[in-house]
Amino acid sequence: MSGGFHIVVCGSLVPDPLQTLEPMEGPTGPALKNEMMLPAVLDPWAGHALFEAAQLAKNVPDSKVWLVSLGPKAKLQQLMMSIAQKVSFELVAIDGSAGGFTDPFDVAATLADTIDKIEGLDRTRLLLFGGCASASRDSGVTMQMVAERLDIVDQFLAVDKLTVSSDGALEVLERIEAGQYQVSSCAGAPAMLGWATGSLPEPPNNPQVGMMNMRTVMPALQKAQAAEVGIGGLKYAAVELPKQRRETRVVKDTPAEEIAQEIVDWLKA
Amino acid sequence: MDKILLLAHTQTDGSLPKAAYESLNAALTLAADLGGAAVTVGLIGADVQAAADSIATCGAASILAVSGEDFAASRYSSDTVAVETLVKETAPTLVLAPTSSRFSRCLPGAAYRCDGRIETHITGIEVVDGAVQVQRWYYRQRMVASLSRVQRPWFLVIDSGVFEPWQGAAGSVDVQTLEVAIGDDCQRTKVLGVQTPDSDAQTIRPDAKLLFVAGAGWTKKQTDGQLHIKQAEELILGFINNSKASLGSSKSLVDQSSEGGEVISFMSHLNQVGQTGSTPRHLKGLATCCHGEEPHTVGWRFISERRAISLDPNCGWAQGKADVLYVADAFEVIAKINELLAGS
Numbered sequence: 378m379s380g381g382f383h384i385v386v387c388g389s390l391v392p393d394p395l396q397t398l399e400p401m402e403g404p405t406g407p408a409l410k411n412e413m414m415l416p417a418v419l420d421p422w423a424g425h426a427l428f429e430a431a432q433l434a435k436n437v438p439d440s441k442v443w444l445v446s447l448g449p450k451a452k453l454q455q456l457m458m459s460i461a462q463k464v465s466f467e468l469v470a471i472d473g474s475a476g477g478f479t480d481p482f483d484v485a486a487t488l489a490d491t492i493d494k495i496e497g498l499d500r501t502r503l504l505l506f507g508g509c510a511s512a513s514r515d516s517g518v519t520m521q522m523v524a525e526r527l528d529i530v531d532q533f534l535a536v537d538k539l540t541v542s543s544d545g546a547l548e549v550l551e552r553i554e555a556g557q558y559q560v561s562s563c564a565g566a567p568a569m570l571g572w573a574t575g576s577l578p579e580p581p582n583n584p585q586v587g588m589m590n591m592r593t594v595m596p597a598l599q600k601a602q603a604a605e606v607g608i609g610g611l612k613y614a615a616v617e618l619p620k621q622r623r624e625t626r627v628v629k630d631t632p633a634e635e636i637a638q639e640i641v642d643w644l645k646a
Numbered sequence: 647m648d649k650i651l652l653l654a655h656t657q658t659d660g661s662l663p664k665a666a667y668e669s670l671n672a673a674l675t676l677a678a679d680l681g682g683a684a685v686t687v688g689l690i691g692a693d694v695q696a697a698a699d700s701i702a703t704c705g706a707a708s709i710l711a712v713s714g715e716d717f718a719a720s721r722y723s724s725d726t727v728a729v730e731t732l733v734k735e736t737a738p739t740l741v742l743a744p745t746s747s748r749f750s751r752c753l754p755g756a757a758y759r760c761d762g763r764i765e766t767h768i769t770g771i772e773v774v775d776g777a778v779q780v781q782r783w784y785y786r787q788r789m790v791a792s793l794s795r796v797q798r799p800w801f802l803v804i805d806s807g808v809f810e811p812w813q814g815a816a817g818s819v820d821v822q823t824l825e826v827a828i829g830d831d832c833q834r835t836k837v838l839g840v841q842t843p844d845s846d847a848q849t850i851r852p853d854a855k856l857l858f859v860a861g862a863g864w865t866k867k868q869t870d871g872q873l874h875i876k877q878a879e880e881l882i883l884g885f886i887n888n889s890k891a892s893l894g895s896s897k898s899l900v901d902q903s904s905e906g907g908e909v910i911s912f913m914s915h916l917n918q919v920g921q922t923g924s925t926p927r928h929l930k931g932l933a934t935c936c937h938g939e940e941p942h943t944v945g946w947r948f949i950s951e952r953r954a955i956s957l958d959p960n961c962g963w964a965q966g967k968a969d970v971l972y973v974a975d976a977f978e979v980i981a982k983i984n985e986l987l988a989g990s
Contacts, residue, residue, distance in 0.1 A: 518754035557849030637982030
């Protein structure tokens with residue numbers, strides 16, 4: 378293949394999974410209580426996409442990775458302090474809501490518009506990466522709509538493995554039902570891959586990578602365009618925490634034989 | 647008046663998956679709640695006649711299809727064209743479809759092409775004051791919302807297990823086939839086949855009554871101060887095979903493989919349930935050697951009857967979330983259960 382890939386990863390922040398989340402009614406629709414105060418992490422599946430992108434760029438010469446991230450500027454800056462030390466990328470920041478209640482149709486329009494304006498991006502070499510779903514909206518629709526807006530018709534969802542041959546062709550493993558993989562080949566870029574967990578561990582922090590990234594991260598944050606991304610055409614009637622709490626019967630100081638029999642009886646009931 | 651299009655795709659044997667019958671039931675129920683909205687069925691697959699015949703008596707106004715070899719395999723480019731064609735032919739206000747890997751991949755793009763909107767992982771549909779309102783979960787099953795939209799067509803992708811499957815007599819039905827040409831630009835991707843993950847056994851069984859969740863405790867030092875990974879593997883596989891359960895895992899257990907720790911050999915990220923894994927639907931769930939906070943236990947969310955075995959009486963997987971917590975050594979209990987199940 379001539380030239381490497383131009384890999385654009387869409388990924389933003391979500392509340393740290395260990396935080397207690399509580400919905401509340403905000404001025405423009407539902408939101409999380411103390412949303413701006415909650416510690417945030419990179420959306421897990423988008424994180425896998427970013428790590429896979431970095432690995433691919435390392436293996437295919439003349440490749441480059443952009444991270445397009447939509448979120449409140451101050452929160453993005455905090456997030457960059459942690460992930461900028463992991464892998465090399467150029468940040469393209471968009472200042473707007475990263476909340477789960479926003480309309481994915483509007484989010485996709487904002488992301489596609491931003492990607493379309495990336496200077497130096499060769500759309501014929503584009504691999505559009507993202508998570509197969511976010512940990513906030515958990516809808517799994519945004520990446521396909523971004524790709525559609527960029528005229529990408531080769532799309533893959535819940536990807537765990539990408540193999541690139543010397544001519545630039547792709548072989549993709551996607552998760553399908555019952556723990557199986559669908560294996561597909563694709564002639565090459567442009568393509569969209571919505572990643573599941575992939576196969577790479579989280580890279581260790583590398584201060585040198587962090588120093589390199591921060592040269593572009595701060596300017597990117599400073600020039601981040603504001604985006605009006607809200608609930609769009611959605612009308613929320615209610616957002617609630619599940620209230621169900623079970624009365625747990627604790628069985629202790631009981632021989633294993635008795636417990637086993639009780640469980641077998643329950644299984645057969 | 648609303649018009650409903652129910653989309654379904656065939657399986658490799660030409661039949662419809664169970665989730666398609668569930669969505670059909672949802673479509674028919676919604677049509678009745680809307681005061682008699684018309685339901686059209688749109689089928690996609692290599693040969694859809696058997697699938698159409700299986701729902702011949704469902705009461706649909708018509709059954710349309712996009713079929714042929716180009717539509718045998720699950721591929722974004724051709725599936726999107728098929729859905730777009732069906733939607734433009736029928737001009738529905740509501741498009742209902744079951745959640746499947748095939749539809750999850752293609753329907754968002756198809757909705758965009760049809761100038762529609764889409765909601766996925768629908769867990770409830772009702773009509774409130776004459777308007778359709780759906781229920782879905784946010785933040786990985788940690789809060790539930792009821793919502794509506796005014797834009798049409800509105801695509802609603804329904805999770806499996808939410809509705810009862812439609813049941814009725816099969817028959818013979820005329821299928822209106824729509825001619826769709828697939829250009830070269832839609833054939834850059836070729837589906838090569840299906841692969842099962844490296845595994846000693848098929849451990850993920852979506853239709854199983856029981857979900858067996860294994861936690862990281864199986865790979866920790868036991869009461870004798872030693873690791874017993876091989877024994878754990880034998881016990882877990884023995885239980886899965888004896889009980890015909892589906893195997894789930896906590897995040898911490900599957901993460902050990904990428905962290906270089908000694909691991910259960912047949913466990914992968916595909917088994918992971920919870921915050922960053924799946925939230926499967928099974929009648930019963932049995933958790934063993936698990937521990938965790940609320941966010942990590944959302945894998946339980948759609949399990950009706952839950953029991954747990956743990957040495958920790960304050961186990962986060964169990965307290966307030968399980969019906970019964972057995973404070974015991976899972977190695978001993980599962981060994982005894984395997985004996986009982988093997989002998990029965």
